Amino acid sequence: MARTAGSHSDVTGPRVRAAALSLFARHGYAAVSMRQIARDVGVQAGALYNYTPDKQTLLFELMRDHMVELLEAVDGLPAGPPMERLEHFVRFHIAFHHDRPDAVFIAYMELRNLDPDNFSEIEALRSRYEAVLESIFSDGVTAQAFELRDAKVAAMAVIAMLTGVNTWFRAGGRLSLSAVQDHYWDMVHKMVVSAGGSIQP
Amino acid sequence: MARTAGSHSDVTGPRVRAAALSLFARHGYAAVSMRQIARDVGVQAGALYNYTPDKQTLLFELMRDHMVELLEAVDGLPAGPPMERLEHFVRFHIAFHHDRPDAVFIAYMELRNLDPDNFSEIEALRSRYEAVLESIFSDGVTAQAFELRDAKVAAMAVIAMLTGVNTWFRAGGRLSLSAVQDHYWDMVHKMVVSAGGSIQP
DNA sequence: GATTTATCTGAACAATCGTTCAAAACCAAG
DNA sequence: CTTGGTTTTGAACGATTGTTCAGATAAATC
Numbered sequence: 001m002a003r004t005a006g007s008h009s010d011v012t013g014p015r016v017r018a019a020a021l022s023l024f025a026r027h028g029y030a031a032v033s034m035r036q037i038a039r040d041v042g043v044q045a046g047a048l049y050n051y052t053p054d055k056q057t058l059l060f061e062l063m064r065d066h067m068v069e070l071l072e073a074v075d076g077l078p079a080g081p082p083m084e085r086l087e088h089f090v091r092f093h094i095a096f097h098h099d100r101p102d103a104v105f106i107a108y109m110e111l112r113n114l115d116p117d118n119f120s121e122i123e124a125l126r127s128r129y130e131a132v133l134e135s136i137f138s139d140g141v142t143a144q145a146f147e148l149r150d151a152k153v154a155a156m157a158v159i160a161m162l163t164g165v166n167t168w169f170r171a172g173g174r175l176s177l178s179a180v181q182d183h184y185w186d187m188v189h190k191m192v193v194s195a196g197g198s199i200q201p
Numbered sequence: 202m203a204r205t206a207g208s209h210s211d212v213t214g215p216r217v218r219a220a221a222l223s224l225f226a227r228h229g230y231a232a233v234s235m236r237q238i239a240r241d242v243g244v245q246a247g248a249l250y251n252y253t254p255d256k257q258t259l260l261f262e263l264m265r266d267h268m269v270e271l272l273e274a275v276d277g278l279p280a281g282p283p284m285e286r287l288e289h290f291v292r293f294h295i296a297f298h299h300d301r302p303d304a305v306f307i308a309y310m311e312l313r314n315l316d317p318d319n320f321s322e323i324e325a326l327r328s329r330y331e332a333v334l335e336s337i338f339s340d341g342v343t344a345q346a347f348e349l350r351d352a353k354v355a356a357m358a359v360i361a362m363l364t365g366v367n368t369w370f371r372a373g374g375r376l377s378l379s380a381v382q383d384h385y386w387d388m389v390h391k392m393v394v395s396a397g398g399s400i401q402p
Numbered sequence: 403g404a405t406t407t408a409t410c411t412g413a414a415c416a417a418t419c420g421t422t423c424a425a426a427a428c429c430a431a432g
Numbered sequence: 433c434t435t436g437g438t439t440t441t442g443a444a445c446g447a448t449t450g451t452t453c454a455g456a457t458a459a460a461t462c
Contacts, residue, residue: 002426003439012439028313030231034420046422047440055420109310112229149384153376157388160365161358168357175354183350187358187392194391203456204409213409235450247452248410256450 009050015041016051020058025102029059029113059110060118066103067125070096074132082140083189089133090188091181093162098177101166108163130155137192146192158188210251216242217252221259226303230260230314260311261319267304268326271297275333283341284390290334291389292382294363299378302367309364331356338393347393359389 019040023032034055038045052058073096077088097104107126111119134155140146148154162184169180220241224233235256239246253259274297278289298305308327312320335356341347349355363385370381 002441003428004441005428007428007439009439026313028229028231030229031314033418035418043439044441045420046442049421050439112227113232149387150376153381153384154388156365156369157362157385160368161362164357164361167361175351180354183354184358186350187355190392190394191388192391203411204458205411206458208409208458210409234448236448244409245411246450247412250451251409 012041012043012047013051016048017058017062021062021102021106024059024062024110025105029055029106029110056115056118059106060114060122062103063107063110063114063118063122064125066100066107067122067129071125071128074129082136082143082145083192085136086140086188086192087185089136090158090162090185093159094165094181094184095177097163097166098169098171104163104166130159133159140192147194148192154191158191161187213242213244213248214252217249218259218263222263222303222307225260225263225311226306230256230307230311257316257319260307261315261323263304264308264311264315264319264323265326267301267308268323268330272326272329275330283337283344283346284393286337287341287389287393288386290337291359291363291386294360295366295382295385296378298364298367299370299372305364305367331360334360341393348395349393355392359392362388 016037019037020032023037023040034048035045038048041048048058052061074089074092077085077092079085080088107122111122114122134151137146137148137151137154141148141151165180165184169175169177171177175183217238220238221233224238224241235249236246239249242249249259253262275290275293278286278293280286281289308323312323315323335352338347338349338352338355342349342352366381366385370376370378372378376384
């Protein structure tokens, strides 16, 4: 046998990426074989090499695409005063990551399986994302809207806190996603203003 | 050849665990072979099976030992009012995790490589740890020392935030570990008290 | 010194790994 | 229908995987 009825790269290509994303997220890059991906797609292992030069590139491109999408989305957030930008960032991060649990998981867990060059590229993209939040914090400190010791540390702390939602939140549970967004925004908001209720009633 | 001069299980056993811990943390469980571990120990692969029935058990015991040690340590924290217990928890978590970066990394990243039974056991230990912080929060809410919407959510948020320190902090950098502890405690402290009108309607 | 026990080697096992490639079968265009 | 390009199969490659085990040597015990 050879080419199968109905086969087309516009269909198989996305299915290869989807299967790899799902399997890498569930079992880890190193634990997933090309043959497992192929079986999920419904194809023999050799056919995968029409869609990626090798397994490493398949992983890298999944991660890069995710990070590029993340950066484009965060760049589209509205301008405004630091406090508003911070609230937008918090709600955005939770929602965006909730919509892509597999890609998020991979982007955080499979860094060590990247070749050095690929690792550097992903790390650069991640740093750009962290810099977005760090800028919000430093702008807020400059404008005296926030009281913070260190914008960099605060950015790392908040991103870790927000990304952690993916580890426990499940739709259909006790809380809705927007309730979670509200709660996290409440916590982050308190974090950046001075404690003691000086602002108001 | 056979038994080598100076060989002793009291020496080789810990070295096997240390090599596995380091390699699993650096490359991931699935990406590390028994032969790599053996090479690090300075032994042939077959000798490893004097110290573990199989690779899976080696991983599981590293994770379980880490979690048990964590739970014993957190149980040793002093009693007191919720705000003091919270501060102790924050500083403890950062210091304890900073001292064991490899074990922490494995305990968070290799869950998916555990057999179902082993996974359940590690998850139970993790839940017990999270419950410690959750209790501090609910006690603080009851005592009206904290203003928090949801002790469970707050516990997950704070643990994620604190554990994140391991991803960026390096001793010898811009900040000392105790400066980081101070900064995180500042943020967590603000999070649990009223900021004055910050609560969303 | 003799005997027992502890520890390791080195070879072997079947299974699986990522990857390549010629041949085959399908699709699209003329 | 014919031609040319696209897509997949299926077999094959050498390398590596986790694990087992008989035999050999060192250490401990008597």
